Amino acid sequence: MSDERARRIGExxxxxxxxxxxxxDALAGLVGRSKGWLSKIENGRARLERRSDIAALAEALQVSADHLLGGPAPEVRFERRRYNLVPLQRVLMDASPTDPLDVHARPVDSLRADLTDADTALRRADYDTVLRLLxxxxxxxxxxxxxxxxxxxxEALKLLVLACGSDGTCTLRHLGETNLAFISGERAQQAADLLGDPIWRGAAAYGRAHARSSVNKPRPLMTAPKVADEVERHIGDDPFxxxxxxxxxxxxxxxxxxxxDHGGAADxxxxxxxxxxxxxDDPNAFELFGVANVGVWRTSLAVEAGEPGQALRYAEQVDPRALASDNRRAALRIEKARAHAMLGxxxxxxxxxxxAERxxxxxxxxxxxxxELVADxxxxxxxxxxxxxxxxxxxI
Known part of the structure; x- marks a missing residue:
């Protein structure tokens, strides 16, 4: 393949x-694997299936995991040209909760309505509408x-946490714009810090944790256990x-x-x-937290643990109709595909x-x-x- 971004991870x-x-020999030893396993990975005779393995290889080679993963397919980038990312890029880079642009601001209630429309569009994977509104x-x-x-x-600060930390990071990550997703997460964190509420700080921390690929072991993700413990002390009776x-x-x-740490993950x-x-399963829940979405996550975690049979059992317990988002339904399909492939x-x-593609x-x-799975x-x-x-x- 002529395009370097299209190379397989093993290459x-x-x-x-x-x-x-x-x-x-040296690299295999650094990641605790055999020379034969690594040779198969590099030559395309075996597939890197687990984020932990990719993260370990990136760490041993002292590169970003993004370097090993490569960029999105040129076909995806071609399709994305119809999306106008410039307005969102400009506002994320040039405006902040303490240094806004010189623009007229509509009432907060009107902005809340637009954000609701953007969130609805994101759940349909309608990125045109999201990028127009955000x-x-x-x-x-x-x-x-x-x-x-x-x-x-x-109220504006809370909505900023949701606009930047939830809708912004998710949209930009799905379009392969991880640098902008990171900036969007930072804007959400700024808003949460100004608000001074530990729950909203936790909401912003979630967005930052998932702005970059998890195989990079980004610090906001790796400190999630500590943040969860901190939030737990303040939850009270508030459903949010x-x-x-x-x-x-x-x-x-x-x-x-x-x-x-499989045991810690299971706990x-x-x-x-x-x-x-x-x-x-509340369709209005933060990041769709509920029984069905937990099932999607447990499916993914079982795949990561190398337990495809258990992953499929978790997946069978998930009612896709309870997932009020095409993105989460697609995520479930992707994890089921990975599990099936592990089983041949x-x-x-x-x-x-x-x-998932549909x-x-x-x-x-x-x-x-x-x-990587499709290429394999x-x-x-x-x-x-x-x-x-x-x-x-x-x-191809």
Whole structure:
């Protein structure tokens, strides 16, 4: 393939290892794996399936995990050209809750309505609408945050946490704009700090934890257990606080899993499930925290732990209709595909990936682990559906 961004992860590992002057034996030893395993990874005869392995290789080679993952497919970038990212980029870089742009700000209630519309569009993977609405909402909320009187100021700060830390980071991550996603997360954290409320600080911390790929072991993600413990002391009877706490527990579970602490990850996930049980599935919950979304997370965590059978059992317990977001339904399909592939069921994996693609194309195409999976299946099998998916990802 002529495009360097389209190389497989194993090829990137090999190129980086050679550039570093590290032998196969040495790198395998650093990550606690065999030379044979690493050789298969580099030569495309085995697939890197777990974030923990990618993170360990990146750490051993002293590079960002993003370097090993590579950028999104050119096909995805071509599709993304129809999205106008400039207004959102400008407002995130040029405005803050303490230094707003010189713009007229509509009433906070009007901005709340626009943010609700943006969130609804995001759940449908309608990025055109999200990118049309968010810049104005964020810019005008910054004006209220910097110059408004109470209670409008506090309400504007809360909405900024949601606009930047939830909708902003999610949209930009799905479009492969991780640097902008990071800045969006920072703006949410600034707003939460000005608000001075530990629950809203926790909500902003969740957005920052997931602004970058988890395989990078970003500090906001790896400190999620500590943040969850801090939030737990302040939750009281507020449902929103319970939802924030629950999402932080799921983040903590992922952090533990990436570190190879399977028991710690399981403990955090069980706690999240316990918190979700009395809440059910509220479509308006923070980050859709509820029974169904916990099921999606547990499916992913089981895949990361190398337990595909358990992952599929978790997935079967999830009612997709209870997930009020095409993005989360797509995430469930992606994790089921990874589990099926681990069990050698390529046809089932392809079927799940095609369903994920229909639900959220950009998310599916930009997911580095999905791309690795498709490339691996393409090497050993064929079929029109798989080749079509690979073509849309620019893998062939």
């Amino acid at each position: 990137n590992v090999r190129a980086t290892r050679r550039a570093r002057g590290v032998s196969l 810049p104005g909402v964020i810019g005008e909320l910054c004006v209220h945050a910097a110059t408004g009187a109470e209670p409008a100021r506090s 606080a319970h939802q924030v706490h629950g999402m932080l527990r799921l983040s903590a579970a992922l952090a533990r899993e990436i570190e190879g 955090q996930a069980r706690e999240a499930a316990r918190l979700a049980a009395p809440l059910g 069921r390529d046809a089932d994996a392809v079927r799940e990936l095609r369903q 639900l959220s194309p950009a998310q599916t195409h930009s997911n580095a682990l999905t791309r 299946m393409l090497r050993r099998t064929g079929g029109r559906d798989l080749r079509g998916l690979a073509w849309r990802m620019n893998l």
